[in-house]
Amino acid sequence: EAQVTQNPRYLITVTGKKLTVTCSQNMNHEYMSWYRQDPGLGLRQIYYSMNVEVTDKGDVPEGYKVSRKEKRNFPLILESPSPNQTSLYFCASSLQGRGTDTQYFGPGTRLTVL
Amino acid sequence: GDSVTQMEGPVTLSEEACLTINCTYTATGYPSLFWYVQYPGEGLQLLLKATKADDKGSNKGFEATYRKETTSFHLEKGSVQVSDSAVYFCALIPPGSNYQLIWGAGTKLIIKP
Numbered sequence: 001e002a003q004v005t006q007n008p009r010y011l012i013t014v015t016g017k018k019l020t021v022t023c024s025q026n027m028n029h030e031y032m033s034w035y036r037q038d039p040g041l042g043l044r045q046i047y048y049s050m051n052v053e054v055t056d057k058g059d060v061p062e063g064y065k066v067s068r069k070e071k072r073n074f075p076l077i078l079e080s081p082s083p084n085q086t087s088l089y090f091c092a093s094s095l096q097g098r099g100t101d102t103q104y105f106g107p108g109t110r111l112t113v114l
Numbered sequence: 115g116d117s118v119t120q121m122e123g124p125v126t127l128s129e130e131a132c133l134t135i136n137c138t139y140t141a142t143g144y145p146s147l148f149w150y151v152q153y154p155g156e157g158l159q160l161l162l163k164a165t166k167a168d169d170k171g172s173n174k175g176f177e178a179t180y181r182k183e184t185t186s187f188h189l190e191k192g193s194v195q196v197s198d199s200a201v202y203f204c205a206l207i208p209p210g211s212n213y214q215l216i217w218g219a220g221t222k223l224i225i226k227p
Contacts, residue, residue, distance in 0.1 A: 004157075033214075042118075042203060042217035043158075058214060090157060099146035099207040100165050103215060105157040 002027045006091050006106035013081055014114050021076045021109050023091030031097030032074040036087040049074055050097060081113040116141040116208045120218035127194055128226050135189040135221050137204035145206040147180055147187040152201045199225045
């Protein structure tokens with residue numbers, strides 16, 4: 001089954017404790033992206049990747065890092081989480097990120113930073 | 115800059131009522147337009163899309179027509195069901211941009227039996 005998986009689905013952590021949210025897709029997509037979803041703000045893009053070793057900032061990259069060492073994986077790293085990073089996070093992938101490509105989303109990771 | 119504006123929710127309807135969720139956009143040229151749906155506790159799924167003016171996207175009884183003259187992409191359904199209860203997001207990808215979906219804030223739809 002074609003899918004985007006994220007882990008963990010739920011995470012409660014404390015300020016400053018480094019964490020990684022994993023994202024994996026099995027569709028051989030070149031384009032992957034991370035979004036955060038906050039009430040009243042819709043989805044905002046954090047980082048995206050056009051292919052292996054190619055990443056770029058989205059609208060809200062501060063406090064986040066990403067890497068794309070393999071085509072299928074695109075982990076999101078919070079080196080020193082803060083309470084304002086409490087949010088619902090979604091990973092997405094599409095064939096090449098073109099306007100006509102459908103983006104497939106993971107189930108989401110709900111992060112709480114205390 | 116490019117942006118998407120959706121009607122605020124929640125929108126509450128009775129089963130079998132007609133639905134319209136308004137979406138207007140600001141973008142130069144001809145963006146690709148999308149409606150995504152988020153069911154409770156789940157990720158987002160593409161509902162329908164249109165990539166050029168006057169195109170009509172349709173899926174699961176929902177329709178939306180790309181109106182360049184009014185810069186709109188309203189979502190419609192003739193008879194809603196309780197299972198349609200979800201949050202609906204309008205989004206666009208600007209022309210010449212291969213990368214970023216620009217999202218509306220989402221509209222929560224509640225259907226009562």
